[in-house]
Amino acid sequence: MLSYLIRRLILVLPVAFGVSVICFLLVQIAPGDPLTAIMPIDATAEEQAAMRAAYGLDKPLPIQYAVWIGNLVQGDMGKSIASGRPVATEVFGAVKNSLLLAASAAVIAFPIGVFLGFLAGYFQESWVDRCVTALSITGVSVPNYWLGIVLVIIFSVNLGWLPSMGAGPGGSGAWEWDWLHVRHLVLPAVTLAVVPIGIVSRTVRALSGDILTQDFVQALYAKGMSRVDVLRHVARNAAATALSVMGLQLGYLLGGSILIETVFNWPGSGFLLSNAIFQRDLPLLQGTILVLALFFVAMNLIVDVVQAAIDPRIQRT
Amino acid sequence: MALAETSPVAPVQKPQGYWAGVGARLVRDPLTMICLGVVLLLILSAVFAPYLGLPDPYKGSMIARLKPLGTPGHILGTDEQGRDMFARLIYGGRLTLFIGLSPVVLAFFIGGVLGIVAGYVGGFVNTVIMRTVDVFFAFPSVLLAIAISGALGAGIVNSLVSLTIVFIPPIARVAEAVTSGVRALDYIDAARATGASALTVIRVHVIGNVLSPIFVYATSLTSVCMILAAGLSFLGIGVRPPEPEWGLMLNTLRSAIYVNPWLSALPGVMIFVTSLCLNLLSDGLRSAMNVRD
Numbered sequence: 001m002l003s004y005l006i007r008r009l010i011l012v013l014p015v016a017f018g019v020s021v022i023c024f025l026l027v028q029i030a031p032g033d034p035l036t037a038i039m040p041i042d043a044t045a046e047e048q049a050a051m052r053a054a055y056g057l058d059k060p061l062p063i064q065y066a067v068w069i070g071n072l073v074q075g076d077m078g079k080s081i082a083s084g085r086p087v088a089t090e091v092f093g094a095v096k097n098s099l100l101l102a103a104s105a106a107v108i109a110f111p112i113g114v115f116l117g118f119l120a121g122y123f124q125e126s127w128v129d130r131c132v133t134a135l136s137i138t139g140v141s142v143p144n145y146w147l148g149i150v151l152v153i154i155f156s157v158n159l160g161w162l163p164s165m166g167a168g169p170g171g172s173g174a175w176e177w178d179w180l181h182v183r184h185l186v187l188p189a190v191t192l193a194v195v196p197i198g199i200v201s202r203t204v205r206a207l208s209g210d211i212l213t214q215d216f217v218q219a220l221y222a223k224g225m226s227r228v229d230v231l232r233h234v235a236r237n238a239a240a241t242a243l244s245v246m247g248l249q250l251g252y253l254l255g256g257s258i259l260i261e262t263v264f265n266w267p268g269s270g271f272l273l274s275n276a277i278f279q280r281d282l283p284l285l286q287g288t289i290l291v292l293a294l295f296f297v298a299m300n301l302i303v304d305v306v307q308a309a310i311d312p313r314i315q316r317t
Numbered sequence: 318m319a320l321a322e323t324s325p326v327a328p329v330q331k332p333q334g335y336w337a338g339v340g341a342r343l344v345r346d347p348l349t350m351i352c353l354g355v356v357l358l359l360i361l362s363a364v365f366a367p368y369l370g371l372p373d374p375y376k377g378s379m380i381a382r383l384k385p386l387g388t389p390g391h392i393l394g395t396d397e398q399g400r401d402m403f404a405r406l407i408y409g410g411r412l413t414l415f416i417g418l419s420p421v422v423l424a425f426f427i428g429g430v431l432g433i434v435a436g437y438v439g440g441f442v443n444t445v446i447m448r449t450v451d452v453f454f455a456f457p458s459v460l461l462a463i464a465i466s467g468a469l470g471a472g473i474v475n476s477l478v479s480l481t482i483v484f485i486p487p488i489a490r491v492a493e494a495v496t497s498g499v500r501a502l503d504y505i506d507a508a509r510a511t512g513a514s515a516l517t518v519i520r521v522h523v524i525g526n527v528l529s530p531i532f533v534y535a536t537s538l539t540s541v542c543m544i545l546a547a548g549l550s551f552l553g554i555g556v557r558p559p560e561p562e563w564g565l566m567l568n569t570l571r572s573a574i575y576v577n578p579w580l581s582a583l584p585g586v587m588i589f590v591t592s593l594c595l596n597l598l599s600d601g602l603r604s605a606m607n608v609r610d
Contacts, residue, residue: 014448015452018448018449018452019452019456021452022453023464026464026465026468029468030469030470031470137596138593140540140596141589141592141595141596142589143544143547143592146567146585146589149571149574149581149582150585153578153579153581153582157574157575251457255456255459255460256460258460258552259552273463274553276467277463277467277554278553282468285464285468289464292457292460293456296455296456296460297455
């Protein structure tokens with residue numbers, strides 16, 4: 001296990017390096033001179049050159065990258081152009097809210113997805129199976145930002161049951177676990193849960209259907225094991241793959257919540273990102289993307305390690 | 318020769334080709350054919366929109382704003398600037414389908430070539446290509462599309478570029494996997510032993526055997542690409558107003574959800590129906606082409 005862990009950790013380093021390079025290059029592909037955002041229009045050529053030197057923008061790209069990554073490992077991701085506050089502060093505040101939203105969506109989606117998928121796998125080719133399959137293909141096909149709008153129309157505009165905007169009364173940022181705040185979480189979390197419900201139920205259906213037709217299931221029944229105990233064996237066999245799919249989905253939820261956060265004005269990383277884009281706040285854009293991508297890399301790592309811990313077959317390969 | 322004369326005469330039958338078989342299986346699959354029909358209808362109505370006698374999708378009217386569904390002269394009502402919704406939805410298919418489908422086509426060619434080369438050549442070339450692909454896999458696709466589009470700014474070309482970049486890595490990964498599988502088979506060694514050059518082996522023996530799985534995989538990405546393309550416009554970093562585009566229309570109509578809620582949800586219905594049909598079509602193709610994932 002330890003050697004697997006070390007091997008897997010070493011594999012992460014080049015990926016993390018690549019991610020940082022892409023985030024660094026994002027600012028380079030942006031059209032326009034980064035200086036125009038901060039310099040007055042009538043600045044002379046000398047003033048511009050001085051500013052360029054002050055920001056290190058006159059150096060070759062690899063040097064600029066080295067300086068950037070050097071600051072990064074010390075926790076300095078630069079300052080937001082729009083607010084003037086450190087990017088790190090802004091990003092981590094927002095990521096906290098996104099994590100809350102993504103985790104809530106996962107709590108809704110995973111049990112439902114697993115249950116439906118298992119039901120469909122167990123009763124394969126029956127009407128239950130057909131219903132679940134139809135449901136899951138609808139789930140993966142629906143543009144969730146549109147579904148969010150539809151839910152707002154039903155539950156906020158028509159019924160008036162739930163709020164449609166923000167993460168608390170008066171748009172306050174401070175989260176608390178009371179109904180005043182939680183009711184703001186309901187619609188975005190449910191909206192976000194729909195796609196993973198589709199994907200998880202699809203995976204679990206294929207997985208459990210596959211395992212149920214294997215010989216060992218017949219053998220367990222033949223030796224007189226009860227149905228519940230046989231299903232326990234099936235679940236154990238499916239657990240590693242199912243968990244890895246769910247882990248990846250959690251990562252996708254965090255990175256993919258951008259559109260949903262925009263629909264519901266949820267003060268998370270996606271909201272921050274879209275503000276950064278419209279204010280051409282490139283350091284903030286860069287920092288947000290970097291943190292979200294690195295979180296996704298970490299999630300992948302955790303998934304692999306947990307999978308190896310559950311399923312002894314993996315470590316041998 | 319004697320054997321041929323004594324054996325009973327079998328009716329001469331041309332063996333059915335692979336594609337004929339796929340076609341026959343597709344035609345017998347009603348759901349897939351319906352979805353194919355819907356997608357074709359959407360594409361054709363978008364292409365021939367100017368000839369359908371629709372009202373001008375750009376011409377607004379201050380007094381006829383946000384008319385409800387079923388208004389005489391505006392069967393699906395009007396949008397927040399008084400423009401005819403039905404015309405805008407049909408015209409909207411032009412940009413939405415174009416930006417939603419062409420990145421997958423581009424990525425199919427670029428990613429396919431990269432993956433086949435990586436899988437066939439192996440070694441150092443494989444390492445360079447596939448490790449680069451791994452890095453892009455560290456980004457959830459939505460995040461990568463928004464990051465690149467956000468940095469490049471709004472615009473049709475920028476959306477196409479960012480979505481193509483998003484879909485090259487997954488296609489390249491699938492292409493590499495199936496190609497290295499085929500590469501290990503004996504007939505490839507046999508072809509190489511006869512002195513065929515790498516290019517000839519790839520062209521004659523590899524392409525035909527790896528194309529179906531890569532193609533089916535690419536079709537399964539079209540639905541996601543559609544949703545993402547419209548999503549970029551919805552965020553305001555895709556198509557610019559006043560062009561009709563489903564995602565953008567969904568965005569501009571959001572301000573109207575308290576006035577005329579169901580009207581504002583219409584563009585999303587178009588995105589949903591298209592993406593659902595694309596998904597079902599891809600599933601149908603997968604089973605008709607006997608591709609296992």
